[in-house]
Amino acid sequence: MESAIPKSLQCPRTRRRRIPDDYTPPYPSTVARYKSDLARVVMGYFGVQYRSSSGREAASLGHRIAHAFGSDGGPRHWDRAQYIDEAGFTNILSVGYWDDPSTFENWFGMHGAGWASGTNASTEVGTFCEVLKPAIERFETLFSSDVREGVACIAEGLSDLVQEHAYWGGARDRIPMSQTDDMAPVGAPRIVTTGLHRRVIPHENICLIRSGQDWAATAAEERRMYVEEVEPVLRAGMNFLRDDGLQIGCFANRYMAVVDASGAVTEKSFGMSWWRSLEALERWAESHPTHLAIFGAAMKYLSTMGPAAKLKLYHEVTVAASDEQHFEYFNCHPRTGMLRADELSEK
Numbered sequence: 001m002e003s004a005i006p007k008s009l010q011c012p013r014t015r016r017r018r019i020p021d022d023y024t025p026p027y028p029s030t031v032a033r034y035k036s037d038l039a040r041v042v043m044g045y046f047g048v049q050y051r052s053s054s055g056r057e058a059a060s061l062g063h064r065i066a067h068a069f070g071s072d073g074g075p076r077h078w079d080r081a082q083y084i085d086e087a088g089f090t091n092i093l094s095v096g097y098w099d100d101p102s103t104f105e106n107w108f109g110m111h112g113a114g115w116a117s118g119t120n121a122s123t124e125v126g127t128f129c130e131v132l133k134p135a136i137e138r139f140e141t142l143f144s145s146d147v148r149e150g151v152a153c154i155a156e157g158l159s160d161l162v163q164e165h166a167y168w169g170g171a172r173d174r175i176p177m178s179q180t181d182d183m184a185p186v187g188a189p190r191i192v193t194t195g196l197h198r199r200v201i202p203h204e205n206i207c208l209i210r211s212g213q214d215w216a217a218t219a220a221e222e223r224r225m226y227v228e229e230v231e232p233v234l235r236a237g238m239n240f241l242r243d244d245g246l247q248i249g250c251f252a253n254r255y256m257a258v259v260d261a262s263g264a265v266t267e268k269s270f271g272m273s274w275w276r277s278l279e280a281l282e283r284w285a286e287s288h289p290t291h292l293a294i295f296g297a298a299m300k301y302l303s304t305m306g307p308a309a310k311l312k313l314y315h316e317v318t319v320a321a322s323d324e325q326h327f328e329y330f331n332c333h334p335r336t337g338m339l340r341a342d343e344l345s346e347k
Helices: 052-069 101-112 150-154 170-174 220-248 278-287 289-308 337-345
Strands: 042-050 077-084 090-098 126-132 139-143 190-194 197-201 206-214 250-259 265-275 312-320 325-330
Touching (some): 052 077, 052 101, 077 150, 077 265, 126 337, 139 150, 139 170, 206 220, 206 278, 220 250, 220 289, 220 337, 250 278, 265 278, 278 289, 278 312
Antiparallel strands (some): 042 090, 077 250, 206 265, 206 312
16 A cells, blocks of 8 residues: 555655555555656636527537637546536537647647637627636645546546545645645636626636446446435535535536537546535535535445445546636636636625
8 A cells, every 4th residue: 555645746745644654544545646747737618508499509619618628738638528517508628638838828828818719709609718727736636446537537547555544624635735835725716808808817726537438347236226326416516516515616517418529428427516615515524414425325335335335436636726727718707617716705
């Protein structure tokens, strides 16, 4: 068993972990391992927002970003997901991951800079761009299987079994920066509006979590348990964060179905949410009834299925500096993504 933090990023701790040195987790998990010289990654979420009457234009935009992703300098890995938000709009997000920021900047200048500027869509469709460029010290991953997802797809591979998981605070302990920094938020986001275009000026140490599930390999009783006993509880928690999360520090939450290249819904999903801070995310996870219900349903499921469980789980958590963030929206409703920060300034 090894530490989730790679040796190249380990340093003398000034902040304690939540576990003793002899802690043994109750079940196995691994983390992504990156090239030792990797300093920074890029996570780009390019979204289309529309009503059903504008589906054809939205599909055309989806093809456009897919073509751009496949061009020179495109992401090393990308996937796509969709959901219907709290205002009844369909949102389709194409998510790309780069391991070379300079490659991304060149690609973005050619294909991404105009995405949410209004040059790509009519006023019948909204577009948005949410990008993080975190240093390697500022994010972590966790996997219950050997199948990589998200930012781990641009890693060299997975670690051996790691120690820092299966307890409250494990995500923080897996982030290398947590060894010496509390990663507390500084300031507050503000929004600059020019017509239908809105840009979010971010605050320090915003937190992003992407947490996913893959039940394609389940069958019989395991599938029934997930579909009937776990997923409804998960959905209820995701809906709480979507509708009422702002009061506890969650700016926005999207519970999305992953779609394949043809647009068909798969048996994979993930939630992704923007938080004022890692601490706010931790408080929800540790004490809020909606997450405690998710945790309880998941533990019952996993204890029942044991090592035979075919459900695959993963997540990635990032705490980004203000200069590592980019949020831009065109013709999107005011509860889209980080635009909800405006509601805080109204209180």
